[in-house]
Amino acid sequence: MAYPHADIEARWQAYWEKHKTFRTPDEVDPTREKFYVLDMFPYPSGDGLHVGHPEGYTATDILARYQRMKGVNVLHPMGWDSFGLPAEQHAINTGNHPKGKTYENIDTFRRQLKMLGFSYDWDREIATTDDEYVRWTQWIFLQLFKRGLAYEGEMPVNWSPDLCAVLANEEVEEQRAKGYRVERRAMRQWVLKITAYAERLLADLDDLDWPESIKEMQRNWIGRSEGAEVDFAVNGETLRVYTTRPDTLFGATYMVLAPEHPLVDRITTPEQRAEVEAYRTAAAAKSDLERAELTKEKTGVFTGGFAVNPVNGESIPVWIADYVLWGYGTGAIMAVPAHDTRDYEFAEKFGLPIIQVVEPPEGVDWRGYVDDGVAVNSGEYDGLPTEEFKQRITAWLEERGVGEAKVNYKLRDWLFSRQRFWGEPFPLLHCPKCGVVPVPEDELPVRLPEMSDYRPTPDGQPPLARAEEWVKAVCPKCGGPATRETNTMPQWAGSCWYYLRFIDPRNDRALVDPEKEKYWMPVDLYVGGAEHAVLHLLYSRFWHKVLYDCGVVSMAEPFRKLVNQGMILGEMEYTLFRDAATGEPVSYDQTTANGQYEQVRLTEAEVDKAGDGFVWKAQREIVVKARADKMSKSRGNVINPDHIVKEYGADSLRLYEMFMGPLTQVKPWSMKGVEGVFRFLNRVYRLVVVEETGELSPRLSDETPTPEQLHALHVAIQKVTEDIEQMDFNTAISAMMIFVNAAQGWERLPKKLLEPFVLILSPFAPHLAEELWHRLGHEETLAYEPWPAVNPEYLKRETIEIPIQVNGRLRGRVQLAPDSPEAEVLAAALACPEVQAHLAGKELKRKIYIPGRMVNLVVG
RNA sequence: GCCCGGGUGGUGGAAUGGCAGACACAAGGGACUUAAAAUCCCUUUCCCUUCGGGGAGUGCGGGUUCGACUCCCGCCCCGGGCACCA
Numbered sequence: 017m018a019y020p021h022a023d024i025e026a027r028w029q030a031y032w033e034k035h036k037t038f039r040t041p042d043e044v045d046p047t048r049e050k051f052y053v054l055d056m057f058p059y060p061s062g063d064g065l066h067v068g069h070p071e072g073y074t075a076t077d078i079l080a081r082y083q084r085m086k087g088v089n090v091l092h093p094m095g096w097d098s099f100g101l102p103a104e105q106h107a108i109n110t111g112n113h114p115k116g117k118t119y120e121n122i123d124t125f126r127r128q129l130k131m132l133g134f135s136y137d138w139d140r141e142i143a144t145t146d147d148e149y150v151r152w153t154q155w156i157f158l159q160l161f162k163r164g165l166a167y168e169g170e171m172p173v174n175w176s177p178d179l180c181a182v183l184a185n186e187e188v189e190e191q192r193a194k195g196y197r198v199e200r201r202a203m204r205q206w207v208l209k210i211t212a213y214a215e216r217l218l219a220d221l222d223d224l225d226w227p228e229s230i231k232e233m234q235r236n237w238i239g240r241s242e243g244a245e246v247d248f249a250v251n252g253e254t255l256r257v258y259t260t261r262p263d264t265l266f267g268a269t270y271m272v273l274a275p276e277h278p279l280v281d282r283i284t285t286p287e288q289r290a291e292v293e294a295y296r297t298a299a300a301a302k303s304d305l306e307r308a309e310l311t312k313e314k315t316g317v318f319t320g321g322f323a324v325n326p327v328n329g330e331s332i333p334v335w336i337a338d339y340v341l342w343g344y345g346t347g348a349i350m351a352v353p354a355h356d357t358r359d360y361e362f363a364e365k366f367g368l369p370i371i372q373v374v375e376p377p378e379g380v381d382w383r384g385y386v387d388d389g390v391a392v393n394s395g396e397y398d399g400l401p402t403e404e405f406k407q408r409i410t411a412w413l414e415e416r417g418v419g420e421a422k423v424n425y426k427l428r429d430w431l432f433s434r435q436r437f438w439g440e441p442f443p444l445l446h447c448p449k450c451g452v453v454p455v456p457e458d459e460l461p462v463r464l465p466e467m468s469d470y471r472p473t474p475d476g477q478p479p480l481a482r483a484e485e486w487v488k489a490v491c492p493k494c495g496g497p498a499t500r501e502t503n504t505m506p507q508w509a510g511s512c513w514y515y516l517r518f519i520d521p522r523n524d525r526a527l528v529d530p531e532k533e534k535y536w537m538p539v540d541l542y543v544g545g546a547e548h549a550v551l552h553l554l555y556s557r558f559w560h561k562v563l564y565d566c567g568v569v570s571m572a573e574p575f576r577k578l579v580n581q582g583m584i585l586g587e588m589e590y591t592l593f594r595d596a597a598t599g600e601p602v603s604y605d606q607t608t609a610n611g612q613y614e615q616v617r618l619t620e621a622e623v624d625k626a627g628d629g630f631v632w633k634a635q636r637e638i639v640v641k642a643r644a645d646k647m648s649k650s651r652g653n654v655i656n657p658d659h660i661v662k663e664y665g666a667d668s669l670r671l672y673e674m675f676m677g678p679l680t681q682v683k684p685w686s687m688k689g690v691e692g693v694f695r696f697l698n699r700v701y702r703l704v705v706v707e708e709t710g711e712l713s714p715r716l717s718d719e720t721p722t723p724e725q726l727h728a729l730h731v732a733i734q735k736v737t738e739d740i741e742q743m744d745f746n747t748a749i750s751a752m753m754i755f756v757n758a759a760q761g762w763e764r765l766p767k768k769l770l771e772p773f774v775l776i777l778s779p780f781a782p783h784l785a786e787e788l789w790h791r792l793g794h795e796e797t798l799a800y801e802p803w804p805a806v807n808p809e810y811l812k813r814e815t816i817e818i819p820i821q822v823n824g825r826l827r828g829r830v831q832l833a834p835d836s837p838e839a840e841v842l843a844a845a846l847a848c849p850e851v852q853a854h855l856a857g858k859e860l861k862r863k864i865y866i867p868g869r870m871v872n873l874v875v876g
Numbered sequence: 877g878c879c880c881g882g883g884u885g886g887u888g889g890a891a892u893g894g895c896a897g898a899c900a901c902a903a904g905g906g907a908c909u910u911a912a913a914a915u916c917c918c919u920u921u922c923c924c925u926u927c928g929g930g931g932a933g934u935g936c937g938g939g940u941u942c943g944a945c946u947c948c949c950g951c952c953c954c955g956g957g958c959a960c961c962a
Contacts, residue, residue, distance in 0.1 A: 750890075
């Protein structure tokens with residue numbers, strides 16, 4: 017027998033919808049405290065919701081419901097990141113506009129989310145594919161364009177012939193992992209000048225309440241480095257290099273240019289030309305990734321040219337090698353093999369000289385020593401510590417006009433166009449007379465046309481180029497004929513600013529009303545997966561700063577606090593390996609990568625822990641594989657939230673996902689664990705209702721709760737309150753379980769005792785809580801009932817138990833009043849018989865009392 | 877290679893200088909039942925025990941402290957991110 021979760025959940029979801037319980041007022045009251053709690057909105061894929069989604073969504077929902085009960089004005093919205101490749105693929109396959117499939121998927125997602133009882137203000141729902149939303153995405157792009165932050169260039173890009181699309185550097189890995197080919201190709205592209213904001217994006221990270229790991233990832237991505245540019249003379253020309261170690265200039269024994277460097281042509285000697293050309297051709301054919309993959313073995317070719325080192329007039333050979341990147345610094349380096357790992361490898365391979373110029377600490381080999389030290393073999397600079405040397409030599413270079421201090425970033429400009437149909441069209445026209453002209457703001461949005469063929473063209477022309485009528489336009493400047501830009505924006509565009517639109521989703525005069533923006537921003541808590549650590553979060557911050565500079569938003573950073581939920585893995589699986597040929601079981605640690613094995617699933621009962629691993633009970637020398645894997649269709653270990661809700665109810669799913677462990681941690685799914693929280697909810701239900709009859713429990717009473725009951729209740733209130741604030745949801749649930757375990761043993765259950773308990777349960781299991789609240793005699797929703805306050809009086813105990821240690825080992829306990837003076841506690845401790853046995857015949861050297869916690873007696 | 881996390885019973889986890897293993901799962905035993913399910917109660921880190929208790933124990937090795945899962949030093953293993961950025 018189980019509590020009627022299906023009825024209860026349907027009833028309260030209907031109630032919330034009918035009463036618009038979670039509607040956030042449109043008008044803002046600046047005097048009211050606010051809390052903007054945001055989930056990373058999902059891409060509504062055709063597969064529907066998976067169990068990973070409700071993890072973060074439940075966490076934010078608990079916070080939202082809790083804050084409402086604290087009287088805070090809460091903004092808790094949901095929407096759809098609805099542009100995306102799967103819908104476009106569907107359109108290509110069927111010839112139908114991707115819109116249809118997209119909005120069907122949204123309907124599925126919305127139904128599934130409502131089924132889980134999240135307290136979103138659904139009146140604020142937005143989709144990035146809505147015309148009204150696209151309008152403002154395009155508007156923001158125009159602001160970037162007008163500020164010179166969007167430019168067009170013939171760029172070497174990552175072209176995927178399978179996707180017929182250009183990918184951002186950041187996306188290459190992801191798409192390759194999915195099996196798509198990616199190669200280099202030069203194409204006309206729109207690029208956003210994110211590098212202009214590199215310094216601010218880096219500096220403003222410091223004040224954010226984000227996980228340190230995410231901030232660190234962004235810092236690494238931006239990759240700021242300080243150093244110097246130095247001019248070397250080659251054949252009367254200047255070869256400029258970038259180095260972070262100008263102090264090692266005396267140790268430069270050769271130079272390396274990127275194969276693409278324009279100087280290569282002019283310095284290559286006739287004897288070396290053929291070899292150099294061959295190397296350059298080979299390098300050009302490789303993608304960035306292929307170049308990186310050949311890391312193991314350095315390659316390069318001598319150009320025949322020599323460069324003169326400005327600090328000592330030495331002539332050193334100039335090589336080309338693909339370990340030097342054309343896109344970073346000046347595309348050329350001075351090589352200091354003694355103190356740079358890459359240069360060292362290269363010099364070793366090609367027999368180039370290695371000169372020590374940094375003295376490492378005592379006992380460390382100078383060869384390949386890359387850290388700071390003291391200068392040697394550097395003329396008048398000998399003896400200088402690295403840091404000081406850097407400054408002196410940079411000043412010297414600047415004085416002579418042969419170099420300067422320079423800051424560099426790894427961050428590249430953001431390749432912003434895609435040769436796809438299903439994205440925001442660029443609000444730009446190409447006019448033969450006026451060049452690139454923005455579409456006037458009052459003509460936005462530029463809508464996508466209806467088409468019959470959504471395929472991209474194999475030559476890289478976007479599908480929009482086929483929409484001949486759509487492409488034709490009139491230039492707003494000269495009135496002459498113009499053509500529309502046929503590239504579209506990447507999926508990131510819509511997700512860059514959606515958190516702003518939630519504040520004022522139906523505004524048709526501005527993307528957000530400034531007064532409302534000022535009230536609601538920043539987002540107080542942003543929860544989502546760590547996979548967006550760099551891309552989405554960096555792009556959003558960039559756009560936000562541009563909007564800040566435009567005066568559209570009032571502060572420089574959008575997300576005050578960020579939390580990443582940990583991934584939910586499939587169930588723990590025990591696998592026995594058998595030799596495919598003989599059928600003999602093979603120990604997992606004996607298996608090899610190219611061996612052929614039959615894999616057999618074992619149950620927990622068939623295995624036993626042995627040392628670090630698990631063995632097969634039937635044959636204990638056989639080690640089995642024990643691990644939980646990522647959920648995936650191919651592994652067949654995907655848990656469908658619909659099934660869980662059907663079987664156990666939404667409250668159980670919510671509660672289980674919060675009870676599994678700390679929110680931020682990776683954790684394996686356990687069906688048994690779901691049943692565990694389900695049993696807990698059943699027990700809660702039975703405190704109030706007699707399950708068989710549906711009648712109120714005869715144990716309920718109008719009496720005043722006993723001190724013992726109040727104590728248990730207020731301990732729970734305190735723990736749940738603290739834990740919600742710290743997002744330690746698993747221990748909050750544990751505290752409620754402790755209360756319910758105690759309550760089961762009580763003969764009488766005063767309503768005044770259960771009511772506050774139902775309230776603290778409500779953020780976690782809102783449907784059941786509403787039902788019980790109602791059954792306890794309330795007409796209205798509990799969503800805005802004041803959060804129960806802890807009464808410290810009830811937390812006090814008449815006596816407390818003090819553990820007594822002798823030499824740090826627990827030997828006994830004493831019962832005392834909590835405010836007993838130290839002397840009394842120590843006397844009781846010494847009098848304790850179990851303790852005395854360990855004191856006998858020894859000298860008492862020290863007595864330590866930690867008030868209310870414990871006693872330690874040190875004897876010798 | 878570098879940078880972050882993390883390592884605690886059979887399992888998920890709790891305890892952030894003061895009783896290691898809360899809470900839950902699994903397992904074992906019992907009650908109820910014609911029986912089963914459901915429910916409820918008990919046991920459950922390991923080893924020894926004369927059943928009073930004793931000893932060991934939070935990846936490994938050291939250290940600090942009256943006291944260390946917690947702090948410090950060195951190492952091993954697992955997960956994630958970055959990876960020729962000069």
